Amino acid sequence: MEGVRLIEVKEEILADNIKVATEVRERLRSKNTMLLNLMSSPGSGKTSLILRTVEGLKGSVRLGVIEADIDSTVDAEKVAARGIPAIQLRTGGFCHLDATMVTQGINALAANVLDLIIIENVGNLVCPAEFDTGAHKNVMILSVPEGDDKPLKYPLMFSICDVLLVNKIDYLSLSDFDMAVLRKRVLALNPNIRIIEVSCKTGAGIEDWIAWLKKEADAFRLA
Amino acid sequence: MHELPITESILNIVITYAEKNNVRQVMAINLRVGKLSDLEDEWIQRYFDHLSKGTVAQGAKLKIERTPIKVQCNSCAASYEVEITNIGNTVCPVCGKKEGKLISGREYYIKDMEVQ
Numbered sequence: 658m659e660g661v662r663l664i665e666v667k668e669e670i671l672a673d674n675i676k677v678a679t680e681v682r683e684r685l686r687s688k689n690t691m692l693l694n695l696m697s698s699p700g701s702g703k704t705s706l707i708l709r710t711v712e713g714l715k716g717s718v719r720l721g722v723i724e725a726d727i728d729s730t731v732d733a734e735k736v737a738a739r740g741i742p743a744i745q746l747r748t749g750g751f752c753h754l755d756a757t758m759v760t761q762g763i764n765a766l767a768a769n770v771l772d773l774i775i776i777e778n779v780g781n782l783v784c785p786a787e788f789d790t791g792a793h794k795n796v797m798i799l800s801v802p803e804g805d806d807k808p809l810k811y812p813l814m815f816s817i818c819d820v821l822l823v824n825k826i827d828y829l830s831l832s833d834f835d836m837a838v839l840r841k842r843v844l845a846l847n848p849n850i851r852i853i854e855v856s857c858k859t860g861a862g863i864e865d866w867i868a869w870l871k872k873e874a875d876a877f878r879l880a
Numbered sequence: 881m882h883e884l885p886i887t888e889s890i891l892n893i894v895i896t897y898a899e900k901n902n903v904r905q906v907m908a909i910n911l912r913v914g915k916l917s918d919l920e921d922e923w924i925q926r927y928f929d930h931l932s933k934g935t936v937a938q939g940a941k942l943k944i945e946r947t948p949i950k951v952q953c954n955s956c957a958a959s960y961e962v963e964i965t966n967i968g969n970t971v972c973p974v975c976g977k978k979e980g981k982l983i984s985g986r987e988y989y990i991k992d993m994e995v996q
């Protein structure tokens with residue numbers, strides 16, 4: 658019997674995605690379009706936040722949206738109904754967006770001059786954290802009903818984001834969610850993260866989020 | 881949960897190397913995966929067994945080495961291991977300063993493969 662030999666491989670498994678993500682980032686940088694990747698669990702309020710963001714940025718930042726959904730176009734229709742260029746990528750059961758899928762979305766929006774593109778990633782706190790989409794900024798939502806223990810269960814997601822939006826704060830009085838405990842847990846994973854408390858339903862805190870977004874979009878344009 | 885696309889990438893790379901090296905059968909693949917990854921070893925193997933059917937890598941065993949989460953101190957450049965729940969709140973054991981950057985723990989890497 659033939660002996661077993663060893664072949665050196667030394668390859669990054671995700672090298673292809675990292676390469677495409679870098680291309681996306683550079684391409685949008687040269688067009689002065691900032692790409693923001695929005696992640697969360699299903700039902701935490703990604704689409705509601707985008708609709709609030711559309712209102713808040715009206716007249717100041719030219720916005721486009723890439724929606725990911727397993728097999729429907731509901732979210733993109735809601736955004737497009739407000740006059741914002743929106744593309745729905747059907748991920749067909751994929752648990753996250755990768756940079757190649759994002760490239761398709763960007764190509765589909767290429768006819769528009771945009772300052773900011775928001776990707777609504779697939780609802781999931783695990784997989785999207787591992788795949789670079791090419792975004793310049795990563796933002797996540799955690800909603801109050803999900804609980805303050807989520808940073809313990811999904812540390813990678815909390816550690817890669819620039820902003821954490823704590824949504825549905827109108828539910829706080831009904832729950833045992835402890836905001837101080839959440840902040841401590843999140844900052845232990847990521848001391849540089851910005852935590853903003855909001856309610857997409859009542860509009861509380863939304864102006865803080867819009868102010869952050871405008872400041873970042875301006876800084877990106879001038880960089 | 882994203883074991884499937886990761887496994888597809890592994891298989892593609894393995895087949896490319898197998899063709900380049902006139903391999904008849906891949907016996908085992910040695911991987912290095914960071915402890916920050918949520919990947920389940922058992923599921924990677926199951927997906928791999930399914931995807932690799934009829935290829936030169938059919939039946940290959942995936943051997944996964946988990947690399948620790950390590951931070952390098954911004955002040956004195958010492959590197960040290962940290963727990964997953966505490967990666968942003970680290971203190972350098974050498975100089976006592978807090979700021980550091982992650983240098984290990986997110987790897988997805990194929991080291992080598994055992995072949996015939």
